Amino acid sequence: MALTILTTDDSKFQRNVIKKELTALLEGREITFFEASNGLEALSLLKSEKIDLMFLDLTMPEMDGYQVLGKIQEEGIDVKVIVVSADIQPKALKRVQELGAVGFVKKPxxxxxxxxxxxxxGVL
Structure with missing residues (x-):
């Protein structure tokens, strides 16, 4: 069964970096990638597709990563979220953990x- 991954970032370049890194890291695994350029698109995909793992930027237009994490919690959406952001302040790390993210990776x-x-x- 394919691993489904959603990359959510307003930068197409960053989405491509994540996809490239994951494709190399998970070589040999069947992966289906979905992309969203903002939080609203991401939530729509989370509701319409079974996503196993989500890579989420914090700073995006329309709905930021914190709001997305809050909605995931509020709506009980079953997905593992890894935040990918340049903002590595302790306050940001603590907040995303409180909102249910399983981890945090610095950009790029x-x-x-x-x-x-x-x-x-536990998705693998």
Whole structure:
């Protein structure tokens, strides 16, 4: 069964970096990728598709990553979320953990740094 991954970032470049890193890291695995450029698109995909793992930026137009995490909690959506952001302040780390994220990776994403978080998430 394919692993379904949603990358959510307003930067197409960053979405491509994440996809490239994950494709290399999870070589040999069947992966289906979905992309969203903002939180509203992401929530729509989370409701219409079975997503196993989500990589989420914090700073986006229309609905930011914090709001997305809040909605995921509020609506009981079953997805593991890894935040990918340049904002690595302790306050941001604490807040995303409180909102249910399983981990945090600094931009630009490095697959090797994401690997232990992915393994810990239990999706593999």
């Amino acid at each position: 994403m490095d697959g090797k740094k994401a690997e232990p978080i992915i393994l810990k998430s």
